[in-house]
Amino acid sequence: MMFPKSSVKTEAELKEILGFFDKLSDQTIRDLLVYGIEGVHHTKENNVRKITNQDLYNAEVNPLNQLMVFLSVFDPMDGDTPVVAKAKKMISDNAPLAVVSAVNPFTSDTQTEKGEQLTKMINDARTKYIMGEIDEAGWNKAVEEWTKGGGNKVIEEYNAQYALVKNE
Numbered sequence: 001m002m003f004p005k006s007s008v009k010t011e012a013e014l015k016e017i018l019g020f021f022d023k024l025s026d027q028t029i030r031d032l033l034v035y036g037i038e039g040v041h042h043t044k045e046n047n048v049r050k051i052t053n054q055d056l057y058n059a060e061v062n063p064l065n066q067l068m069v070f071l072s073v074f075d076p077m078d079g080d081t082p083v084v085a086k087a088k089k090m091i092s093d094n095a096p097l098a099v100v101s102a103v104n105p106f107t108s109d110t111q112t113e114k115g116e117q118l119t120k121m122i123n124d125a126r127t128k129y130i131m132g133e134i135d136e137a138g139w140n141k142a143v144e145e146w147t148k149g150g151g152n153k154v155i156e157e158y159n160a161q162y163a164l165v166k167n168e
Contacts, residue, residue: 001021024067032064033065033068034061034065034068036057036060039052040056041053041056041060102162103158106158106161106162107157108153109157110150110153111157115154117150118146118149118154121142121146122142122146122151125138125139125142125146126139128142129142
């Protein structure tokens with residue numbers, strides 16, 4: 001999330017805004033924004049929530065989901081379906097194998113400006129390579145075009161930021 005200096009003039013103002021978003025991520029507030037008020041919009045038995053009045057829920061609770069900082073698709077109103085239960089188990093089972101991208105906390109002006117084009121370029125080449133439409137030479141040519149088209153600049157920008165953090 002970014003807040004332009006033209007909109008947020010002081011550090012105190014920024015802290016107030018960040019405090020608001022911090023409160024939105026509190027589990028109690030998240031539950032309120034997703035489910036509404038227990039006994040009014042939903043009931044809860046055995047950790048399964050059921051809507052008590054769909055029209056009231058749609059009018060008073062649904063519009064609030066726009067405030068959600070974190071919205072889980074795996075938190076259904078009427079309990080887990082078999083597909084959701086399987087997805088939760090797969091996520092949990094695969095968590096130890098997850099590889100986190102080291103560039104997640106960084107930004108790249110080139111990625112911001114050309115990221116969509118660069119991603120399309122490399123994804124198209126990957127698909128063509130997998131489908132046998134291009135050979136290894138074609139793949140290497142596509143990577144070279146990606147590099148010249150801004151990919152190398154993205155790498156340089158991420159590496160520069162990583163080096164700064166690593167040396168702190």
